[in-house]
Structures are given as structure tokens and as C-alpha cells.
Amino acid sequence: MTRTVLESKSKTVVIGFDEPFCVIGERINPTGRKKLAAELEAGNFSTVEKDALEQVACGAMVLDVNAGVVYNSNPNPNETEPPLMRKMIELVQGLVDTPLCIDSSVPGALQAGLEACQGRPLLNSVTGEEERLELVLPLVKKYNVPVVAISNDDTGISEDPDVRFEVAKKIVQRAADFGIPAHDIVVDPLVMPVGAMATAGRQVFTLVQRLREELGCNTTCGASNISFGLPHRHGINAAFLPMAIGAGMTSAIMNPVRQVEMEAIRAANFLMNHDANGGEWIRFSKVLEAVEGGMSFAEASSSQSAAASGRRGGRRARA
Amino acid sequence: MTRTVLESKSKTVVIGFDEPFCVIGERINPTGRKKLAAELEAGNFSTVEKDALEQVACGAMVLDVNAGVVYNSNPNPNETEPPLMRKMIELVQGLVDTPLCIDSSVPGALQAGLEACQGRPLLNSVTGEEERLELVLPLVKKYNVPVVAISNDDTGISEDPDVRFEVAKKIVQRAADFGIPAHDIVVDPLVMPVGAMATAGRQVFTLVQRLREELGCNTTCGASNISFGLPHRHGINAAFLPMAIGAGMTSAIMNPVRQVEMEAIRAANFLMNHDANGGEWIRFSKVLEAVEGGMSFAEASSSQSAAASGRRGGRRARA
Missing domain, CATH: 1.10.287 (Helix Hairpins)
Structure with a gap:
């Protein structure tokens, strides 16, 4: 049974086929949150603190930390993001004892995050792009951490799920060349919006099953993408998550401060026999x-x- | 692709692997509804009328009609149920143009229902019990209707899902002896309460897949049984239904006047690519x-x- 082990200073969280679904809180991310971006540039971390505490209280088992803000005062993220990532990680792990997910497209920020993180964080992310593989896999190996593998490559995001599967397979094989085991690769098969692509749901359910059976990998996704552009999208999300869990998905990067989604996940855990006696x-x-x-x-x-x-x-x- | 065709006077509903999930409204049933039972004995059909209209408006595609009331004035259902079934069916099909499901354990009531029904109703039900097979299958054959097959037999309801699968298989084989095809057998694999049996959810998901792949059968269930005895049971139901649909379940006998369950089913239909352009x-x-x-x-x-x-x-x- 595949198990991806994450650690904070003193807690262990396992993403696995025989574990409750792992909710990775997505809120600590200034991308698309102008107010938070402005606060961070001004050195105000009150929203980060609130988001950390609130997400954990609502059931996040891991917190994603993304420092992808472009400062008005300095538009070069290669300079600004690494120190901000370090600062945010230190702040968050001072507040909550939860494993973290270091989320950046800036290599220096991934490195800074890995240096600042206690325990065993999840690195987010590597793709099938050659440059990215060569930059990120050595970090994954050096720090002995698991990594999110997003199934796009130099040709972009394919609409063909078989192509996305092959990209995931390539990443797993390339990781193996570095001595990184499949159980430390958490594949994001890429969820398309069902409003734009009618097969989006079925694609993901099939992909998750294949990634699990053929590659032995845990999976994750940006869950809310499924309902992008639709009315009453939380109703779509709340059906998508149990269906994905039933198909074998083991984690998602999502907003844990939404009741309907968290209710759906907790019920799905119970129905998958991952909630002994229904205590949770x-x-x-x-x-x-x-x-x-x-x-x-x-x-x-x-x-x-x-x-x-x-x-x-x-x-x-x-x- | 398996298709079970139901008809009312002028409408066709198909239960099938490539169809939206078929919601069979369960409300017209005096069992456990004391007030409705008393009304029926007094010849008052206003609740039946309200339940028929309301369920169809809320999205029921088929209405289950159960006349299982024990009169204080005559405790013999073999005498009272057949005429009541006839009366209720005539009333309901006068109000709504929706295929019906004739639901009784009294053979005379099944017969009366079949005589009164326009179109092609679903007969509910046959079990693996010898007496029941010998009584019901000839009716199924004579009237050329599909039938719900509940997977218990003379030994009762087994907690072992493999035994329940074998009972279903026996019913399908016995039906074949009568010339009844597998696509006219809608198997109810029996949903146990997850609060009492931790494996109840996974059992059903696995059974549904096997019934579909190995027997080519459509499936149904009494969906709300999964949450029996639990707090906030509609949250459990609303995760169970999408998971069952993802596993391949094609219908359920349920209360369509509950928003959360209907929202979950409509979202699941969309995610299964059974809602073209998301119009529904x-x-x-x-x-x-x-x-x-x-x-x-x-x-x-x-x-x-x-x-x-x-x-x-x-x-x-x-x-």
C-alpha cells in the first residue's frame, strides 16, 4: 500500500491508499488575492496567521505555503520570493504543528522553503518540463522529500488523458533515475473545468485509477478547478470530491474553510472505511x-x- | 450498453449505463408513515396526490407506489392491498405522466398493479427466495416488464457481499430460464448502514461494479439506508450517491424532495458526462x-x- 510520509516538527501525516483523504489547505497564497499581496508587501502577516489557524481548525492536515507575490517595489520574484517564503514558513510553523507544502515556481523559493522547513514537507511542484525536472528532482533527492508532479510538459497541458498519464509516467521514471521512489511522487493529473470539457470528470476518475494501479502513486489536484465558471460551484465540488475519492484520489489542494466540501470529504472517508466507528x-x-x-x-x-x-x-x- | 426501458402512458425513461441516474421517488408508501396509513384507510388520497406532484417536480423520473398498509378494519393485506394498489396507481397516473414502480410483497397486489398500469412499469420486487422466484418471475414474463431483484434469499440477508453477488447471479440465471433478459433485471445489492457495518460503503461500490461488469445488470438501492442511525444523515447520503454513481450505480429508490441529495445527483450526472452542456x-x-x-x-x-x-x-x- 502506497504511503507518502509528511512531517512537521512533531506530527506525521500519511497520504495513502488506506488513509483518510488528505486535505491540503490552499489559502496561504497571494496569487489572485490582491489584498493579501498588498499586506505581504507591507510586511503585514495577519491574514497569513488567520488563514493558518482557521484552515487547521477546519480540518486541513497539511498547509500549502505559496509566496508568489509580485511586489510593486521590486518586480523580480527571483529576488523577493525566497526571503518571503522563508519568512512565511517560519511564521506558519511557529503557529501550527502541521506538515507544510512548499509551493513555488521559483527554484530559489523552493530551496529557501526546504531550508526553513522543519520535518518532511511536500515540495510543490515538478512538471514533465525538462528544465523543471533538472532543477527540482535534485532538490527532492537532496532533502529527501516527497514532491507533487503535475502532468504537463514542454508541449503544455494536453487535453488527452493518455498523454497526461504518459507525462506522469515519465516523471516517475526520471525520479527513479535519481533514486526517488514512486511513493514519494504525488501526481496531479490536472483537473479541467467540466463546464468547458464535458469529459473532465470521467477523465480524472480514470486517470486516478491508472496512476494508482499502474504507477503505484498517490494523487492530488486543485479540486475547485472542476467547477470553474459554473453557478453553485460548491455543489459540483461536493460531488466531485467523493467521486474522486471513490476512484482512489488520496489528497487535494483546496479550501478547507468551505463547509460543503469538508462535509463531503468527511462523509466519503466514513464510506471508504477510513473513519473508525464514525468518530470523526x-x-x-x-x-x-x-x-x-x-x-x-x-x-x-x-x-x-x-x-x-x-x-x-x-x-x-x-x- | 445495458438499457432498462420503462414507460408511462406517453413517456419513456431508460435506466442505463449511459444515462443520467434514475431517481425513483419513494414517498408514496404508507409503511412507517402512520398518518398516511390512516388517511388511506379513511379513503383520503390527498397526501398521495401531493407526494406524486411534488416528487416529479423535484426530479423523480419514476414513482414507486407501495400500498402496504394494514387496515385496523381488516388486518389481511392479501385482501386489502390489491384494490388499494389499483386505486393508487390509477390516481397517480391520472396526475403525472411518469413511469411507475409497483412495490409490494403481496403477489395479488403486484398482479393488480400490473393490470392497472399503463405503459411498462418496473416491478418491485423479486428476491432469491424460491417461493418468491416462482411467484414473481411468471408475472414478469407475462407482462414483459423489468423487475427489481433484491439479493437476499431463503437464508436471509448475508453480510458477505460475495454471497449477495451469488444470489443476484442466481436470480439472473433463473430469470433467463423464463426468457427474461439480464437488462430487465435491476439488482438491489442491499445497502447496509455504515454506522453498523464499517465496510458497508465499500461493499456496495464493489458489488455494483461486479453486477455491471459480470452480469450486465443495472442496479438500484434504498439509498438512505446507508446513513441509518447517524447524525446529519443527509450529509452521508449526499456523498454516498455520487460515490455509488461513480462506481456504476444507475438508479436509487429515494426521497427526491431532499435538496442535498438531489443536488449531489445532478452534480454527479454532470461529472459523469450525462448532462450535455450542463443544461440540467x-x-x-x-x-x-x-x-x-x-x-x-x-x-x-x-x-x-x-x-x-x-x-x-x-x-x-x-x-
Whole structure:
């Protein structure tokens, strides 16, 4: 059974065929978040702090950290991103004890992230592009970390799922040349918007099964892409995630502060027999009750997780 | 590709591997509905009428009609159920033009239903019990209708999914002896509550795939059974249905007046490429908007479907 082991300072998270679905929180990312980008340039990290705490309370098991901001004061990300990545990682791992996912297209930022990270982070990402393979795989090997492999290459993103499979296979083979095992490659088969490509859902379900059976790889995806451009997209996401989980997908990079998606994932974990005695579902149902009582999902989740730590603390104190 | 063809007076519904998921409305059933049972004994059919219209407006493609009421005035269902079944079927098919599913454990009621039904109804059900096979299969053959086959037999309901598969196989083989083809057998693999049996979800997903690949059969289930006894059960149902659809399930007997379940099914249809251009999803999103505006799901669905008929009428009038 394939297991991809991630670590924070003191916690281990396993992405695996026999594990609950791994939710990788996507919020700490200034790309497309102008307000957050401006805050970061001004040295204000309050949103990052809030996003870290809130995502973990809502059920993120790993936090993606992306420092892809273009400063008005310095438009060269090769200069600005590495120190910002380091700063954000230090900040986040000071606040939460959760493995991180170092997310950048700037090699220097990946390197800076790897240096700053405690434990065993996930590196995000390598593609099938030759230049990228040659830059990223040595880092993966040197730091002995798992890596997200996105199935596009120098020819771009193919609409043909067989081509995307072959790109993934090439990355796994190339990684093997470096001595990196398949269980440390988490493949992103690329989710297309179903509104633009009617076969997008079925493509991913089939690809995930093949990646699992033929390459022995764990998988991930940018889940919300499936519903891009559609009305009531959270309804699409909340059906997509259980279907992908049923097909064998083992993680997603997504927003854990959305109730419907998290409810769908927790129910799917239960239905996949990855929630012993439904304990997680029953705990989660208390959060849903608090939401029905008028709280926001983030508030209800934070309050539930604070109560849980309080209870644990209490027991320790009595011991 | 397996296709089970159902007909009302003038409409055809196909349950099939390449069709949208077939929602069979379960509401017209006095079992466990004391108020409805009392109404029926008193000759009051207003709830049946309301349930027929509401379920169709909400998206039921087939209506299950069950007359399994025990009268205080006459406790013998062999006497009371056949005429009640006939009456209910005549009433329902006078109101809605939707294929019906004749649901009874009383052979006389199945016969009465078959006589009263226009078109090609689904007969619900036969089991692997010898007596039941000998009683029901001749009716299936005589009236040339498809039948729901529930995978229990004289030994009861097995917890072993392999045994349940073998029972289904036996029913399909026995039906073949009568000249009834596999595409007219819709197998119910029996959904166990996941709260009582942790493997219940995975069992069904595996069974559905086997029934489809090895027997070429369509499938159905009493979907809500999966969440029996659990808190926030609609969240479980709304993940179960897309997962079952992804595994190849083609219909369910369920309550179509529940928004979360219907939203999950419509999204799953879209993701399975059974909703060309997302037209159904976009139409459904108008219903969701009306619900957000304060309407009940049934009201919003009825209002949307009335508007749609009105528009069609309008176009016809102008033609």
C-alpha cells in the first residue's frame, strides 16, 4: 500500500491508499488575492496567521505555503520570493504543528522553503518540463522529500488523458533515475473545468485509477478547478470530491474553510472505511450543529477544536 | 450498453449505463408513515396526490407506489392491498405522466398493479427466495416488464457481499430460464448502514461494479439506508450517491424532495458526462437560488417546473 510520509516538527501525516483523504489547505497564497499581496508587501502577516489557524481548525492536515507575490517595489520574484517564503514558513510553523507544502515556481523559493522547513514537507511542484525536472528532482533527492508532479510538459497541458498519464509516467521514471521512489511522487493529473470539457470528470476518475494501479502513486489536484465558471460551484465540488475519492484520489489542494466540501470529504472517508466507528463524523456533526445555530463554519470549527484541546489538556493535568 | 426501458402512458425513461441516474421517488408508501396509513384507510388520497406532484417536480423520473398498509378494519393485506394498489396507481397516473414502480410483497397486489398500469412499469420486487422466484418471475414474463431483484434469499440477508453477488447471479440465471433478459433485471445489492457495518460503503461500490461488469445488470438501492442511525444523515447520503454513481450505480429508490441529495445527483450526472452542456445543472441552479431566497425546495422545484411548462406552452402557442 502506497504511503507518502509528511512531517512537521512533531506530527506525521500519511497520504495513502488506506488513509483518510488528505486535505491540503490552499489559502496561504497571494496569487489572485490582491489584498493579501498588498499586506505581504507591507510586511503585514495577519491574514497569513488567520488563514493558518482557521484552515487547521477546519480540518486541513497539511498547509500549502505559496509566496508568489509580485511586489510593486521590486518586480523580480527571483529576488523577493525566497526571503518571503522563508519568512512565511517560519511564521506558519511557529503557529501550527502541521506538515507544510512548499509551493513555488521559483527554484530559489523552493530551496529557501526546504531550508526553513522543519520535518518532511511536500515540495510543490515538478512538471514533465525538462528544465523543471533538472532543477527540482535534485532538490527532492537532496532533502529527501516527497514532491507533487503535475502532468504537463514542454508541449503544455494536453487535453488527452493518455498523454497526461504518459507525462506522469515519465516523471516517475526520471525520479527513479535519481533514486526517488514512486511513493514519494504525488501526481496531479490536472483537473479541467467540466463546464468547458464535458469529459473532465470521467477523465480524472480514470486517470486516478491508472496512476494508482499502474504507477503505484498517490494523487492530488486543485479540486475547485472542476467547477470553474459554473453557478453553485460548491455543489459540483461536493460531488466531485467523493467521486474522486471513490476512484482512489488520496489528497487535494483546496479550501478547507468551505463547509460543503469538508462535509463531503468527511462523509466519503466514513464510506471508504477510513473513519473508525464514525468518530470523526460524529465530532464533525457537532460543528454542523453549531453552524445551524448561527455560527460560521470557521468559528464553529475553531470553537470545536479549542474545546477538544481543552479537554485533552484537562486530562493531562489530572494525570 | 445495458438499457432498462420503462414507460408511462406517453413517456419513456431508460435506466442505463449511459444515462443520467434514475431517481425513483419513494414517498408514496404508507409503511412507517402512520398518518398516511390512516388517511388511506379513511379513503383520503390527498397526501398521495401531493407526494406524486411534488416528487416529479423535484426530479423523480419514476414513482414507486407501495400500498402496504394494514387496515385496523381488516388486518389481511392479501385482501386489502390489491384494490388499494389499483386505486393508487390509477390516481397517480391520472396526475403525472411518469413511469411507475409497483412495490409490494403481496403477489395479488403486484398482479393488480400490473393490470392497472399503463405503459411498462418496473416491478418491485423479486428476491432469491424460491417461493418468491416462482411467484414473481411468471408475472414478469407475462407482462414483459423489468423487475427489481433484491439479493437476499431463503437464508436471509448475508453480510458477505460475495454471497449477495451469488444470489443476484442466481436470480439472473433463473430469470433467463423464463426468457427474461439480464437488462430487465435491476439488482438491489442491499445497502447496509455504515454506522453498523464499517465496510458497508465499500461493499456496495464493489458489488455494483461486479453486477455491471459480470452480469450486465443495472442496479438500484434504498439509498438512505446507508446513513441509518447517524447524525446529519443527509450529509452521508449526499456523498454516498455520487460515490455509488461513480462506481456504476444507475438508479436509487429515494426521497427526491431532499435538496442535498438531489443536488449531489445532478452534480454527479454532470461529472459523469450525462448532462450535455450542463443544461440540467444550470436549470437546477435556478431552483437553488429560489431556495436561497427563502422558498422550500419543493416549492422552488414546483415553481421552476411550472415556469418551464408555461414557457413550452407559450412557444407551442406561438408556433
